[in-house]
Amino acid sequence: MNFAHGKFAVAAMLLMLCAGPAAPADALPPVRIGMIEGMSGQFANAGEAVQRNLQWSIERVNARGGVKLLGGARRLELVAYDSKGNTDEALMMLRSLTDDGVPFVAQGNSSAVAGALVAAIEKHNARMPQRRVLYLNYSAVDPVLTNERCSFWHFRFDAHAGMRMSALTDAMKADRQIRRVYIIGQDYSFGREVSRLGRQQLAVKRPDIEIVGDELHPIGRVKDFAPYISKIIASSADAVLTGNWGNDLTLLVKSARDAGMAARFYTFYGNGLGAPAAMGLAGVDRVLAVAEWHPNVGGAESDAFVEAFRRRYPEPRYDYQHLRMNVMVEMLVAAIEKAGTTEAAAVAKALEGMRFNNGFHEATMRAEDHQLIQPLYVSVMEKAGDVGVRFDNEGSGYGFRTMLRLKPEETALPSSCRMNRSLAEAPR
Numbered sequence: 340m341n342f343a344h345g346k347f348a349v350a351a352m353l354l355m356l357c358a359g360p361a362a363p364a365d366a367l368p369p370v371r372i373g374m375i376e377g378m379s380g381q382f383a384n385a386g387e388a389v390q391r392n393l394q395w396s397i398e399r400v401n402a403r404g405g406v407k408l409l410g411g412a413r414r415l416e417l418v419a420y421d422s423k424g425n426t427d428e429a430l431m432m433l434r435s436l437t438d439d440g441v442p443f444v445a446q447g448n449s450s451a452v453a454g455a456l457v458a459a460i461e462k463h464n465a466r467m468p469q470r471r472v473l474y475l476n477y478s479a480v481d482p483v484l485t486n487e488r489c490s491f492w493h494f495r496f497d498a499h500a501g502m503r504m505s506a507l508t509d510a511m512k513a514d515r516q517i518r519r520v521y522i523i524g525q526d527y528s529f530g531r532e533v534s535r536l537g538r539q540q541l542a543v544k545r546p547d548i549e550i551v552g553d554e555l556h557p558i559g560r561v562k563d564f565a566p567y568i569s570k571i572i573a574s575s576a577d578a579v580l581t582g583n584w585g586n587d588l589t590l591l592v593k594s595a596r597d598a599g600m601a602a603r604f605y606t607f608y609g610n611g612l613g614a615p616a617a618m619g620l621a622g623v624d625r626v627l628a629v630a631e632w633h634p635n636v637g638g639a640e641s642d643a644f645v646e647a648f649r650r651r652y653p654e655p656r657y658d659y660q661h662l663r664m665n666v667m668v669e670m671l672v673a674a675i676e677k678a679g680t681t682e683a684a685a686v687a688k689a690l691e692g693m694r695f696n697n698g699f700h701e702a703t704m705r706a707e708d709h710q711l712i713q714p715l716y717v718s719v720m721e722k723a724g725d726v727g728v729r730f731d732n733e734g735s736g737y738g739f740r741t742m743l744r745l746k747p748e749e750t751a752l753p754s755s756c757r758m759n760r761s762l763a764e765a766p767r
Contacts, residue, residue: 369416370406370681372397372475372671373441375432375456376448377424381559382585384612385448386424388659389477393417393445395651396668407676415672424448424559426455433459437472442681443671447478447497448585450529454481457490464492464683471683475671477664480607481529485710489756491763492683494690494709496667498631500529500582500607502715502750504536506629507605510717510743511578512544514603519551521576521602523567525587526555533582533607551576559587564594572600582607589613596621603627611659615720616735623737626720631713632662632700633739634730640698645730655734666702666711670695684763701747708756715750717743 374393376386397415405412418441420432429452436444446456453476464471474493476484482499498506511517522537524530534553541548551574556567568591571579579602583591592604592614603625608614610628618626634645648660674689675681691706702713718739723731727740 367411367413369414370443370675371416371418371439371441372443372445372668373418373420373436373439375420375422375429375436375444375446375452378419378421380424382424382448385585386421388612388657389448389661389664390417390419391652391657391659392661392664393668395648396665398651399665400668400672406672408681409679415668422446422452426452430455430459433463437463437467437470440470442472442683444472444474445477445667446474447476449527450479450481450484450532451527453479453484454488454528457484457488457493460492461490473683473686475667477661477667479529481532483528485708486755489708489754489758491687491709491758491760494687494704494711496663496670496711498629498713498715498750499710499752500532501536501752503607503629504533504540505752506715506717506743506745506750507580507607507627508537508540508544509745510627511541511548511580511605513743514578517545517548517578517603519549519574519576520578520580521552521554521571521574522550522580523552523554523556523571523591524582525558525584527558530555530558530582533580537580556587559585561587561590564591565598567591568594568598568600571595571602572598576602578603578605580605584608585612589617592622592626593617601625609720610718610739611732613733615732615737618720619735619737622720623722624719627717627742628720628739629715629717631666631702631715633716633718633741634660634732635718635728635738635740636699636716637727637729637741638699641700642729644697644699658733662700663711663713666695666697666700666713669697670704688763703747705751705754708754708758710754712747712751714747715745716741 378386401414405414422429422432476495478497480500482501522534524533596618606628609626674686677689678685690704693704695702702711719742721728721740723738728738731738
């Protein structure tokens with residue numbers, strides 16, 4: 340790993356060497372990360388996928404000795420708090436987490452939940468300065484979280500919706516066969532933002548495209564998307580743009596397959612959680628997804644990363660791998676070691692401006708808004724074994740091939756964040 344630790348890290352390491360033998364990692368209390376996610380309910384599959392990715396990343400850190408601090412290395416430990424996919428439950432779980440003394444909050448599945456957590460954490464940290472917590476966001480992508488509602492206590496490790504949409508619409512711009520687009524999404528802040536961004540960016544990049552539908556549906560409550568697919572077919576759309584995730588995406592693409600719909604799907608999350616298997620052959624060359632990485636990026640180091648995850652989780656149904664969650668854990672560990680403490684403000688300062696490089700992925704945590712800047716890939720579903728598709732997804736026999744890669748500097752968008760940095764003062 341190539342992290343810029345600075346003079347403080349060098350001094351801390353010298354102190355460690357001078358302090359004599361350190362205690363083994365198992366002899367000291369672990370550094371705990373509290374994951375607040377829906378582990379039951381409509382989106383339990385998404386919560387379980389997150390837990391596997393975080394657990395695997397934590398195991399890799401512990402296998403090399405844990406988090407190196409003065410007095411000895413400490414293991415990382417993941418503690419799961421079930422929000423049931425509900426904002427009120429998530430806030431209750433945050434109270435449990437802070438009562439348990441867990442210093443780091445990890446959450447991502449739902450921008451609505453993320454917004455509520457940011458506000459609650461700011462209040463908690465102001466009220467309890469000796470027990471402040473840091474919020475690590477791996478997939479809540481509403482742009483406001485690193486713009487007008489940015490917080491010193493919040494760091495996002497995924498590209499936000501504007502960045503993802505910019506990559507998708509670049510791919511749509513290049514597809515001259517697209518003439519009519521139907522936008523469909525979940526009815527909450529993120530789904531509404533996807534609709535707004537899609538219209539805005541297509542108007543600039545492809546003003547000849549007609550938006551023939553723009554529809555929101557209740558999140559997590561639709562059991563049969565056939566009526567929505569019927570409307571899309573009736574609109575004669577040749578492309579569907581959606582930010583749907585979890586079961587809402589799986590059921591949507593299943594209905595499209597069952598109806599024999601020929602339109603291309605431009606998705607934020609169409610490369611996993613059952614979507615490739617749901618589409619099957621009907622998805623080949625028709626389902627596109629955008630992400631910071633995917634298994635067929637290529638190269639020995641990336642391939643080894645995929646193979647290691649699949650050895651840990653050999654069942655195909657568990658094959659949903661997120662690089663960004665691994666990046667988040669690795670950068671957190673580096674920040675703790677740089678700061679020499681798990682105290683939230685000190686770790687936040689260490690994270691600001693930090694660079695990550697694992698040999699096949701480079702990223703920088705932008706200090707001004709706590710938004711990770713990293714590459715983005717638009718990939719298209721193909722049969723496993725085709726050129727550029729070494730790995731399939733979830734044992735489906737279908738994987739994704741890179742169509743477009745954007746360099747980190749090409750994904751960065753301006754931020755309107757005006758962060759209150761007085762919060763970084765040491766607790767009294």
